[in-house]
Amino acid sequence: MDFTLKIWRQEDANAQGSMKEYKVTDISAETSFLEMLDVLNQNLIEKGEDVISFDNDCREGVCGTCSLYINGEAHGPKKLVTTCQLYMRSFKDGQTIYVEPFRANSFPVVKDLVVDRSAFERIQQAGGYVSFNAGGAPDANAIPIAKEDAADAFDAAECIGCGACVATCKNSSAMLFVSAKVSQFAYLPQGRVEATERVLNMVNQMDNEGFGNCTNTGACEVECPKGISLENIARLNREFLKANVVPK
Amino acid sequence: MNKFLTSSIGRKIVMSLTGFFLIIFLIVHLSINLSLFWGPNAFNEASEFMATNGVIQVMQYILAAGFILHIIQGISLELKNRSARSIKYVVNKPSENSTFASRNMIYTGILVLLFLILHLWDFFVQLKFVGIGNLTDYELVTNRFSSPLFTAIYVIAFVLLGIHLSHGFQSAFQSTGANYNKYKKCLKYTGIAFSILIAVGFSAIALYFSFIN
Ligand code: HEM
Ligand code: SF4
Numbered sequence: 001m002d003f004t005l006k007i008w009r010q011e012d013a014n015a016q017g018s019m020k021e022y023k024v025t026d027i028s029a030e031t032s033f034l035e036m037l038d039v040l041n042q043n044l045i046e047k048g049e050d051v052i053s054f055d056n057d058c059r060e061g062v063c064g065t066c067s068l069y070i071n072g073e074a075h076g077p078k079k080l081v082t083t084c085q086l087y088m089r090s091f092k093d094g095q096t097i098y099v100e101p102f103r104a105n106s107f108p109v110v111k112d113l114v115v116d117r118s119a120f121e122r123i124q125q126a127g128g129y130v131s132f133n134a135g136g137a138p139d140a141n142a143i144p145i146a147k148e149d150a151a152d153a154f155d156a157a158e159c160i161g162c163g164a165c166v167a168t169c170k171n172s173s174a175m176l177f178v179s180a181k182v183s184q185f186a187y188l189p190q191g192r193v194e195a196t197e198r199v200l201n202m203v204n205q206m207d208n209e210g211f212g213n214c215t216n217t218g219a220c221e222v223e224c225p226k227g228i229s230l231e232n233i234a235r236l237n238r239e240f241l242k243a244n245v246v247p248k
Numbered sequence: 249m250n251k252f253l254t255s256s257i258g259r260k261i262v263m264s265l266t267g268f269f270l271i272i273f274l275i276v277h278l279s280i281n282l283s284l285f286w287g288p289n290a291f292n293e294a295s296e297f298m299a300t301n302g303v304i305q306v307m308q309y310i311l312a313a314g315f316i317l318h319i320i321q322g323i324s325l326e327l328k329n330r331s332a333r334s335i336k337y338v339v340n341k342p343s344e345n346s347t348f349a350s351r352n353m354i355y356t357g358i359l360v361l362l363f364l365i366l367h368l369w370d371f372f373v374q375l376k377f378v379g380i381g382n383l384t385d386y387e388l389v390t391n392r393f394s395s396p397l398f399t400a401i402y403v404i405a406f407v408l409l410g411i412h413l414s415h416g417f418q419s420a421f422q423s424t425g426a427n428y429n430k431y432k433k434c435l436k437y438t439g440i441a442f443s444i445l446i447a448v449g450f451s452a453i454a455l456y457f458s459f460i461n
Binding site: 219 | 334340
């Protein structure tokens with residue numbers, strides 16, 4: 001398959017970027033999107049040009065490192081997959097593909113398609129954990145947890161922190177991410193202990209990082225590669241309301 | 249509490265509570281208006297009640313405050329949200345993941361606001377301050393809707409309000425955290441039915457009085 005690529009190139013954080021056109025030819029349908037970019041970069045190296053920087057790590061859809069806004073959608077046109085799990089068979093032969101970095105002022109561009117998502121790390125540090133003394137291994141069933149709660153907590157914990165929700169949201173809101181990180185603990189007795197501080201601190205950090213406000217368009221849920229549900233945002237709102245109005 | 253009201257979620261909760269309040273106002277308003285169909289006496293009586301009843305008089309001020317809070321908060325949130333992304337995408341496909349109504353709340357809201365100003369001028373200001381001579385309230389309404397342009401503006405405004413509510417209704421439940429998965433579908437369809445009721449209900453009155461003239 002042959003493709004025309006229009007890719008965002010930007011020297012560094014302070015440089016003015018622009019879209020540049022590239023061609024790739026003889027790409028097999030089974031090539032992943034990132035492998036296709038590898039082929040393009042190999043061509044650029046052979047020509048002595050600067051390679052295109054993009055984030056990637058595990059390439060099996062679990063690490064949350066890859067990003068990219070492909071043809072107007074975070075992680076490309078296919079639902080429930082990350083860019084590394086997107087294959088060129090999802091495109092038409094000869095198609096023009098636009099590749100842009102995730103856009104949000106809270107995710108500044110580092111170079112080309114690489115953005116700095118450390119704002120998410122700082123939100124996590126503000127409360128996305130449980131504190132306990134590890135000690136010896138506790139009995140696995142010492143604290144009974146309902147099957148449904150365990151399942152819901154696990155669904156929320158599937159969030160890989162990729163930032164597609166922010167990139168997609170017209171308001172650059174980080175609510176889906178934060179709601180997943182709050183929910184994964186909100187369901188579990190171990191998480192309830194610090195629930196109040198957690199939600200207050202994480203929301204506070206989210207606001208300080210300059211993300212926009214959620215207007216419930218639901219775009220994040222559709223584009224999230226892990227299918228994190230909007231119900232988590234409703235829960236985050238509830239937890240936040242409770243933390244503010246119920247006296248401790 | 250201070251922090252709550254300036255936080256992103258706190259501000260959304262203000263948006264949603266004022267939204268709920270305005271929804272209740274719309275239900276009351278539509279109920280009163282429907283009395284127009286019961287003829288001049290019924291409507292003049294209902295209108296007289298609204299103009300003199302003590303509770304309604306107090307509610308007027310609360311209503312105005314609710315509107316102002318909703319409008320100021322809505323505009324300020326929109327400005328903040330826009331400033332969160334300075335460089336726009338070259339290619340973006342929002343219609344792949346969200347509804348028209350949800351993306352255009354600010355536009356439907358501002359158009360409803362413009363209509364609101366016109367509407368207050370047409371009836372509220374005339375009744376309260378200018379005076380309508382020896383016309384009854386019923387005659388004032390029926391006279392106004394004799395103009396097709398006037399009727400058209402009103403109907404368009406009601407449709408815009410319906411679009412605003414088709415997202416706003418369910419959104420308000422989500423903002424307050426009341427949108428459990430269990431109720432999600434129900435709230436969505438109730439919201440759409442309610443939006444249609446509001447748009448069709450108010451429009452029907454305008455059109456009816458436009459045509460009987
Ligand atoms: C009778 C009139 C109105 C009703 C019943 C109404 C109702 C609602 C409701 C229920 C919401 C959803 C709140 C939420 O998401 O939590 C909403 C959102 C909104 N309204 Fe209104 N509204 C009215 C008039 C207006 C006006 C005049 C404006 C003018 C600017 C406006 C601007 C907005 C905006 C910008 C939002 C979205 C805010 C956000 O999601 O952050 N509305 N409205
Ligand atoms: S909620 Fe979904 S889109 Fe957002 S960071 Fe987590 S996995 Fe990525």
